[in-house]
Amino acid sequence: MRFRFTEDQTLFRDAAREMLARHCGPEVVRAAYEQGAGAPDAWRHLAEQGISGMLLPEAQGGLGLGMCELILILEETGFAALSEPVVETVAVAGPLLEECGATALLARWAPAIAGGRARVGLGLDGQPYVEGADRADLLLMERAGELHALTPERALLTAQASVDGARRLFTVQWAEGTGTRVAQGEMAARALARARLRATLGTAAQLIGLGARCVELAVEYAKVRTQFGRPIGAFQAVQHKLVDAFAALAMARPAVYRAAWSLDRGDPEVDLHVSMAKAQASDAATLCTRSALQCHGAIGYTTEYDLHLYMKRAWALSRAFGDSDHHRARIARQILGD
Amino acid sequence: MDLHFTAAEQAFRAEARAWLEAHVPKEPLPSGDTREGFARVRAFERELFEGGWAVVSWPREYGGREASLVEWLIFEEEYYRAGAPPRVSQNGIFLLAPTLFEFGTDEQKARILRPMAAAEVMWAQAWSEPNAGSDLASLKSVAVRAEGGWKLTGQKTWCTRGAFCDWIYGLFRTDPEARRHKGLTYFMIPLTAPGVTVRPVERLDGDEGFAEVFLEDVFVPDQDVLGEVNQGWSVAMATTSSERGLSLRSPGRFLATAERLIALWRERGDPTDQRLRDRVVRAWMDAEAYRLHTFQTVASLQAGRSIGPESSINKLFWSEMDVRTHETALSILGALAELDTGAPDAVDGGAWLRGYEFSLAGPIYAGTNEIQRSIVAQHVLGLPRDRG
Numbered sequence: 001m002r003f004r005f006t007e008d009q010t011l012f013r014d015a016a017r018e019m020l021a022r023h024c025g026p027e028v029v030r031a032a033y034e035q036g037a038g039a040p041d042a043w044r045h046l047a048e049q050g051i052s053g054m055l056l057p058e059a060q061g062g063l064g065l066g067m068c069e070l071i072l073i074l075e076e077t078g079f080a081a082l083s084e085p086v087v088e089t090v091a092v093a094g095p096l097l098e099e100c101g102a103t104a105l106l107a108r109w110a111p112a113i114a115g116g117r118a119r120v121g122l123g124l125d126g127q128p129y130v131e132g133a134d135r136a137d138l139l140l141m142e143r144a145g146e147l148h149a150l151t152p153e154r155a156l157l158t159a160q161a162s163v164d165g166a167r168r169l170f171t172v173q174w175a176e177g178t179g180t181r182v183a184q185g186e187m188a189a190r191a192l193a194r195a196r197l198r199a200t201l202g203t204a205a206q207l208i209g210l211g212a213r214c215v216e217l218a219v220e221y222a223k224v225r226t227q228f229g230r231p232i233g234a235f236q237a238v239q240h241k242l243v244d245a246f247a248a249l250a251m252a253r254p255a256v257y258r259a260a261w262s263l264d265r266g267d268p269e270v271d272l273h274v275s276m277a278k279a280q281a282s283d284a285a286t287l288c289t290r291s292a293l294q295c296h297g298a299i300g301y302t303t304e305y306d307l308h309l310y311m312k313r314a315w316a317l318s319r320a321f322g323d324s325d326h327h328r329a330r331i332a333r334q335i336l337g338d
Numbered sequence: 339m340d341l342h343f344t345a346a347e348q349a350f351r352a353e354a355r356a357w358l359e360a361h362v363p364k365e366p367l368p369s370g371d372t373r374e375g376f377a378r379v380r381a382f383e384r385e386l387f388e389g390g391w392a393v394v395s396w397p398r399e400y401g402g403r404e405a406s407l408v409e410w411l412i413f414e415e416e417y418y419r420a421g422a423p424p425r426v427s428q429n430g431i432f433l434l435a436p437t438l439f440e441f442g443t444d445e446q447k448a449r450i451l452r453p454m455a456a457a458e459v460m461w462a463q464a465w466s467e468p469n470a471g472s473d474l475a476s477l478k479s480v481a482v483r484a485e486g487g488w489k490l491t492g493q494k495t496w497c498t499r500g501a502f503c504d505w506i507y508g509l510f511r512t513d514p515e516a517r518r519h520k521g522l523t524y525f526m527i528p529l530t531a532p533g534v535t536v537r538p539v540e541r542l543d544g545d546e547g548f549a550e551v552f553l554e555d556v557f558v559p560d561q562d563v564l565g566e567v568n569q570g571w572s573v574a575m576a577t578t579s580s581e582r583g584l585s586l587r588s589p590g591r592f593l594a595t596a597e598r599l600i601a602l603w604r605e606r607g608d609p610t611d612q613r614l615r616d617r618v619v620r621a622w623m624d625a626e627a628y629r630l631h632t633f634q635t636v637a638s639l640q641a642g643r644s645i646g647p648e649s650s651i652n653k654l655f656w657s658e659m660d661v662r663t664h665e666t667a668l669s670i671l672g673a674l675a676e677l678d679t680g681a682p683d684a685v686d687g688g689a690w691l692r693g694y695e696f697s698l699a700g701p702i703y704a705g706t707n708e709i710q711r712s713i714v715a716q717h718v719l720g721l722p723r724d725r726g
Contacts, residue, residue: 219720331622335619
């Protein structure tokens with residue numbers, strides 16, 4: 001038992017963190033929120049750092065690594081509120097095509113994914129909206145236990161405004177046609193189930209990062225905002241609220257990392273582990289948004305101030321791929337057996 | 339990262355499990371915070387020592403088996419899984435011993451550690467005073483120089499199991515001129531010394547688990563000073579954030595409680611009560627989260643890092659989780675929740691009620707949770723000190 005990332009893994013994370021700080025600062029997130037601009041510079045750099053192809057096989061230009069490597073970086077993309085489909089494209093698409101046995105499709109898309117030239121939209125059952133469908137180069141859609149692949153031009157997209165302006169949600173209507181079906185049967189079902197786990201876990205990791213960002217913003221603000229002649233961060237009522245948020249994150253984080261390991265190893269309890277990760281991360285991040293908003297006071301309730309950019313992403317992601325109630329109900333079925 | 343237990347760790351677990359299955363009393367012992375229970379748990383701990391399981395992580399010369407921290411956690415899981423009683427030696431082996439390992443002289447270690455591990459000499463903490471609780475550094479008990487040692491005078495309180503123990507340890511002011519944290523010295527005092535009076539105090543749950551200790555000109559020889567004179571504060575605090583931050587409450591205890599809660603739910607829960615069902619899941623998840631967090635902390639310690647003030651987060655988490663878990667159990671019990679030990683209808687002899695009462699002490703002892711939150715706020719988040 002050694003619950004610790006390797007030095008290589010943390011160095012990879014540090015490099016990503018630094019890159020995101022440079023190319024995905026609050027001004028970029030704001031532009032994405034206000035104009036739907038995404039974060040193309042950061043997206044390009046993710047590819048340059050080898051992150052986009054991290055989970056792709058080496059034969060396809062990837063690094064052949066696993067979720068244990070990617071999870072720390074996904075956490076950073078949450079911290080930066082990166083407005084790009086990194087979970088769908090990097091964490092899910094490659095492994096899904098590979099596990100479906102869609103060799104030809106994988107060979108066609110892997111270089112573009114690894115090179116940062118392709119964005120993937122993901123339409124799994126239970127997720128009514130596809131994020132970034134209009135900008136996607138490839139849509140991977142689940143229907144009746146089958147996996148289909150299509151380009152957005154073959155679908156009718158209806159925009160659905162999200163609380164987070166940077167999230168471009170669409171209802172996707174499409175018809176099966178020649179060549180859309182990628183996989184069916186048991187193999188597809190298994191691969192799709194794993195895709196759902198990857199998407200859920202990737203979202204959980206982003207929530208941890210978003211929660212950390214909200215707490216960090218609130219801590220910095222509480223150090224400089226003065227009332228009654230001292231920084232508000234000196235008041236216990238403020239301190240303790242922020243500590244509770246910080247502590248909830250600290251306790252949720254290992255559950256997320258454990259689930260990454262279970263996914264890579266095909267652990268028989270991986271479903272349980274992913275549900276626990278998402279439940280913990282969703283609740284912790286939501287608490288962080290509440291505490292951060294309260295400690296900011298009215299300034300946090302404006303769109304001029306940056307907090308809302310991170311807070312709204314956390315709200316959106318805390319419900320995406322199942323909220324904490326949904327995942328606790330799944331856990332209940334597994335551990336209570338009633 | 340490798341979250342599988344190694345073959346050696348699995349073998350260690352199997353060996354611990356087999357020993358515990360053979361030796362843990364089948365009927366639960368009375369509370370170790372009563373005179374009778376204390377004696378019986380102490381006897382069990384002697385057996386534990388004979389079997390080589392009392393202090394698994396210690397060096398062999400003191401009765402340990404030099405187990406790694408991971409193995410220690412495994413042992414703790416097995417210990418509570420087997421239904422073994424909470425340790426009455428814990429304020430010795432988990433609180434004093436780490437300080438002795440770090441600051442004790444060779445003579446002190448040779449004299450004190452083995453009898454402590456063997457439950458031959460039982461230790462109680464004596465930190466608080468009637469007017470020095472959360473503000474421990476304001477303590478008033480004094481020690482004045484005497485030939486070959488010190489004369490101690492003052493009053494200590496909330497000494498856990500103090501009425502049944504043999505020795506106490508605590509801080510005394512040795513430099514009356516120095517302010518607060520400075521000028522304190524760490525002493526170890528036999529409760530049989532002339533001038534010591536021990537008065538048991540009944541706790542919330544009716545057990546005599548507390549004691550007040552009065553000291554009047556009690557002579558303590560130099561050999562029972564731990565660490566440097568006037569450095570007592572740093573000596574006492576040095577190990578709070580290392581293993582001690584972990585060992586106060588290992589996850590094994592809470593995992594066992596969560597398993598008992600699930601068993602209670604299966605036996606008595608109303609499956610249509612979604613809200614209560616959800617609370618059971620939360621309780622299980624909390625225990626699991628604490629376990630994972632602890633394995634992560636241990637890996638970090640083994641890589642040579644110290645956990646520092648972050649250990650306060652552990653204390654906040656387990657103490658509040660323990661209250662919630664017991665509250666959930668009481669909700670499942672409904673009208674039976676108030677039944678105490680001895681009531682014919684009491685479930686498991688009123689164990690959940692007893693456990694609930696004990697859990698309520700968690701957010702208070704070992705530094706109240708308000709103090710812990712302030713420590714995290716100031717030393718982890720870097721927020722300014724509150725100087726109201």
